[in-house]
Amino acid sequence: xxxxxxxxxxxxxxxxxxxxxxxxxxxxxxxxxxxEPLRWAYERARDSLEALKPDVLLVHSPHWVTQxxxxxxxxxxLSGKSVDPIFPNLFRYRFDLxxxxxxxxxxxxxxxxxxxxxxxxxxxKFRVDYGTITTLHMMRPQWDIPIVxxxxxxxxxxxxxxxxxxxxxxxxxxxxxxxxxxxxxxxxLASNTLCHYHFSVEPEPPEDMxxxxxxxYEGYLWDMRMIDLLRRGKTQEVFRLLPQFIDEAFAEVxxxxxxxxxxxxxxxxxxxxxxxYGTVIGTGNAVMEWxxxxxxxxxxx
Amino acid sequence: xTVVSAFLVPGSPLPFVQPDNPPWGELAQAxxxxxxxxxxxxxxxxxxxxxxxxxxxxxxxxxRPQLEGVHVDENWHEYGDLxxxxxxxxxxxxxxxxxxxxxxxxxxxxxxxxxxxDTGTIVAANFLNPGNRLPLVITANNxxxxxxxxxxxxxxxxxxxxxxxxxxxxxxxxxxxxxCFRHSIDIGSDHLALESDDAWNRKILQLMExxxxxxxxxxxxxxxxxxxxxxxxxxxxxxLGALGGGFKAATVHGYGPLYGTGGAVxxxxx
Numbered sequence: 091x092x093x094x095x096x097x098x099x100x101x102x103x104x105x106x107x108x109x110x111x112x113x114x115x116x117x118x119x120x121x122x123x124x125x126e127p128l129r130w131a132y133e134r135a136r137d138s139l140e141a142l143k144p145d146v147l148l149v150h151s152p153h154w155v156t157q158x159x160x161x162x163x164x165x166x167x168l169s170g171k172s173v174d175p176i177f178p179n180l181f182r183y184r185f186d187l188x189x190x191x192x193x194x195x196x197x198x199x200x201x202x203x204x205x206x207x208x209x210x211x212x213x214x215k216f217r218v219d220y221g222t223i224t225t226l227h228m229m230r231p232q233w234d235i236p237i238v239x240x241x242x243x244x245x246x247x248x249x250x251x252x253x254x255x256x257x258x259x260x261x262x263x264x265x266x267x268x269x270x271x272x273x274x275x276x277x278x279l280a281s282n283t284l285c286h287y288h289f290s291v292e293p294e295p296p297e298d299m300x301x302x303x304x305x306x307y308e309g310y311l312w313d314m315r316m317i318d319l320l321r322r323g324k325t326q327e328v329f330r331l332l333p334q335f336i337d338e339a340f341a342e343v344x345x346x347x348x349x350x351x352x353x354x355x356x357x358x359x360x361x362x363x364x365x366x367y368g369t370v371i372g373t374g375n376a377v378m379e380w381x382x383x384x385x386x387x388x389x390x391x
Numbered sequence: 392x393t394v395v396s397a398f399l400v401p402g403s404p405l406p407f408v409q410p411d412n413p414p415w416g417e418l419a420q421a422x423x424x425x426x427x428x429x430x431x432x433x434x435x436x437x438x439x440x441x442x443x444x445x446x447x448x449x450x451x452x453x454x455r456p457q458l459e460g461v462h463v464d465e466n467w468h469e470y471g472d473l474x475x476x477x478x479x480x481x482x483x484x485x486x487x488x489x490x491x492x493x494x495x496x497x498x499x500x501x502x503x504x505x506x507x508x509d510t511g512t513i514v515a516a517n518f519l520n521p522g523n524r525l526p527l528v529i530t531a532n533n534x535x536x537x538x539x540x541x542x543x544x545x546x547x548x549x550x551x552x553x554x555x556x557x558x559x560x561x562x563x564x565x566x567x568x569x570x571c572f573r574h575s576i577d578i579g580s581d582h583l584a585l586e587s588d589d590a591w592n593r594k595i596l597q598l599m600e601x602x603x604x605x606x607x608x609x610x611x612x613x614x615x616x617x618x619x620x621x622x623x624x625x626x627x628x629x630x631l632g633a634l635g636g637g638f639k640a641a642t643v644h645g646y647g648p649l650y651g652t653g654g655a656v657x658x659x660x661x
Contacts (some may be wrong), residue, residue: 156466157571158650171505176447178503207574213468215461217507241465248573290448290535291497 094269097142097388099278099351100135101320101362101378103342104151104224105370106174106181108132111297114231118182124297131366131377132228138363138379139229142277143391146190147230147237148197148265149279152345153221154241157248159207160261162194163239165214174220180296185223190236193276196268197238204264206257211241225281240265242345251333251344258346262353269354275391278354280347284316285309285339285374292371305372312339313367313374320378323361325352339374360385393553394661396432397561397634398425398519399626401654402443402511407518408470414581414648421645421656422518428644428658429519434560436480437520438528438548440541440629442565442622443511446531450491450544452484453508453529454500464510475513480526486551487528494547496540511564519562528559538611538628545632561633565626567592567646567653569619576650584651591618592646592653599641599657604631621652634661 109117111124154161167188174181198208222239240261246254269276287309293301304310312335319328329352336344343349352358358380365377382388400422405412410419429437444451462473484500491498512529520527528548536544545561552559568588572581583589591614598607608631615623631637644656 154465158466158573158575161466161468173503173505173507175445175507178501178506182503182505209469211468213463213472215472216463216468219465245573248571288447292448 092273094272094274094276095388096266096269096276096278096355097144097383099280099355099380100229101348101376102135102225102229102279102281103283103375103377104221104281105283105373105375106177106220106224107296107370109183109224109227110180114227116184119180121297122295124299125368125370127366128368128370128375128377134365135229135377135379138381139277142383144235144277145274146193146276147226147235147279148240148276149222149225149237149281150240150242150347150350151219151221151225151281152242152342152347153219154239156241156243159209160201160243161209161211161241162198163189164191164194164210164212165189165216166191168214168216168218170217172218172220172223181220183220183223185218187218187226187233188236190238193268193272193274194238196272197265200267201261201264204260206260206264221281225279229279242347246344246346251336255346255349258349259353262350265350266354278351280351282345282347283342283373283375284313286342287340287372289372302369303372304369304374309339309374313376317364317367317376320362321364323359325357325359329357355380355382358382358385358387392661393549393557393559394561394634395434395558396429397630397638397659397661398429399563399630399655399657400425400515400519401566401649402441402514402564403566403649403654404464404467404470404473404510404514405649407473407514408467409578412578418645418647418654418656424644425656425658426519426521429560432560433558434525435557436483436526436528436552437560437562438552438633439512439515439562439564440530440532440545440626441509441511441515442532442626443509444531446533447535450496450498450533450536451531452488452498452500453479454481454484455479455502455506456481458508462508462510462513473510473513475508475516476523477516478523478526480528483552483555483557484528486555487530487548490547490551491544494543496544515562515564532622532625538623538625541625541628542632545629546635549633561630563626563630566621566649567595567618567655569621569652572651581648581650583648583653588618588653592655596643596646596655596657600643602638602640604637630659634659
């Protein structure tokens with residue numbers, strides 16, 4: 091077994107509206123479309139993922155919240171119906187997925203050795219959260235690549251943002267070690283929205299795009315500032331600004347996925363490819379890619 | 392009298408899934424005592440507000456007539472399953488939706504197969520309503536609703552019950568102090584994470600027992616902030632709203648640790 095490597099990372103937000111707009115057979119709710127620029131952004135990301143041919147997709151979701159430690163899906167096969175508690179009218183999705191339990195266990199073990207509290211989720215009746223499912227569906231609707239699901243420990247909210255994100259940094263570094271030791275070619279998915287200010291009223295129909303725009307101009311400006319830095323590869327500056335961005339734009343990256351992913355990739359000063367940006371019920375969402383093979387930081391298959 | 396009994400209970404699954412662990416077993420026994428008291432009060436319907444059912448856009452009310460299934464807690468999955476079997480008092484729930492909307496609190500019913508029922512509601516229903524003997528009205532904790540608005544929702548639910556001549560039991564599901572152990576512990580020696588939390592919880596419970604509602608209300612903001620109380624103690628706001636703002640006394644059936652946080656089973660005497 092050769093040394094594993096992270097071959098790419100994606101910022102891959104999880105508004106369930108995107109699944110709803112696409113009308114896949116797994117989702118009960120039907121729409122007349124909507125959020126096309128973001129869904130087309132995901133189409134471009136899907137093409138990149140297809141070319142990368144990874145062994146496994148790892149996703150860190152803010153909608154699997156845990157208080158005692160960082161948890162990892164640890165059941166080989168999980169299936170069921172995931173209904174979004176906030177938007178049940180849009181997202182009632184039949185999921186059926188395979189977990190790379192060996193890698194999940196390695197991540198769990200490495201993170202524990204680095205001082206984090208960790209736990210494997212072994213209950214086969216567990217309902218996978220809609221954030222994990224939406225990100226995975228939007229990136230790979232075929233569901234033919236095993237996954238590792240990581241919970242979002244609530245440390246950035248329970249402790250300070252800085253302390254919480256330090257834990258996510260450690261989790262990312264542990265993830266990288268586990269990937270290297272298990273020989274996997276892995277793609278990381280950070281399931282996070284940027285500015286998270288949202289409208290409190292849903293249009294009728296929800297896909298009425300004449301009602302869709304940023305909820306907050308200040309939040310939009312923050313999103314553009316951060317995306318511009320990410321597109322120019324100014325990673326160090328992004329993470330210097332991250333706490334302020336979180337505070338002022340109510341950014342969902344507080345939950346840790348972006349920090350986890352960049353820590354795992356060793357914070358490369360690498361320009362990210364913006365596949366697209368759009369708002370969903372007023373929140374800011376960017377689909378972005380950091381292809382470590384194209385950058386010469388990982389080897390092609 | 393519309394409200395025939397009222398309870399504050401913890402939403403943690405630990406006493407339900409691991410009652411043989413002494414620190415949690417005491418709370419499990421207290422829940423059973425509360426269940427007996429609730430049954431003795433002979434309500435037609437149980438009205439449940441749970442801090443763990445998080446809503447964002449609207450005030451949500453469960454309107455699926457029958458809810459059955461198995462839930463696995465997001466954090467405590469290793470302790471096993473949480474089965475549930477609940478019947479909804481649809482008439483009262485739909486009236487509550489209409490009345491809260493009429494009061495300017497945007498509300499809607501949720502009636503979807505597979506909708507995630509929260510752990511707190513399931514635990515409360517299993518302990519307090521074993522065998523699904525009584526129908527429920529279940530409503531959510533909208534995170535943007537403050538103390539006053541949450542109390543208003545409780546008041547409206549009872550007002551609607553009165554118009555239907557329903558006798559109701561009120562069950563507010565939520566914790567006390569919120570500081571938890573973030574690492575693995577020997578569960579047999581579980582205790583309050585902070586002595587200051589323990590002191591705060593005991594002070595609040597004493598005010599409840601003595602029926603000192605004004606002092607209780609005055610203490611709540613500081614208590615919520617200093618003891619990191621679950622959701623700002625809004626579950627008490629709902630309960631007080633349902634009780635018309637006050638009560639004469641309360642019985643604390645149990646108080647104890649839940650992985651460092653505080654939980655209590657309290658019966659209020661209107």
